[in-house]
Amino acid sequence: MNNNIHNETDVLLDEHQIAELTGFSLSRLRNDRYLKQGIPFIKIGSSVRYRMADYRAFIEQSRVDTARDGELYDSGKGAA
Template sequence: MHGQCQNNNLGYQWLNEKEVAILIGVSVYTLRQHRFKGVGLPYVKYGKSVRYSTADITAYLESMKINHYRS
């Protein structure tokens, strides 16, 4: 299923780099640079395929959250 969210038996959803780029609003080039530099989202590489877990994407974005509270 190229280009579509993929599910496996573990209940995880996996997205390709194009889907992730659209989802989080960055370019595919940025995701590739982050992988090369060892920063950014966790990913899985299987052969030439790169996949990102939706659970990892959510956790990563939550960890980047900035809260501004006014007293």
């Protein structure tokens, strides 16, 4: 087994990378950490890291489902 191969869930991102992925400002990320909300993070000494898996879970949890009556919404159709 090759120990150099990491699962995506093992990937750690810094706040600049998360800011780029989310479009959030660094100040928003820092404020979220202070308030203990938003994307879970890991503190290693003075460094802050985010797991890719936590970022993806946060995005999925933030998803707003626009399904109507069990079907995906199609903006090309008029309301029934």
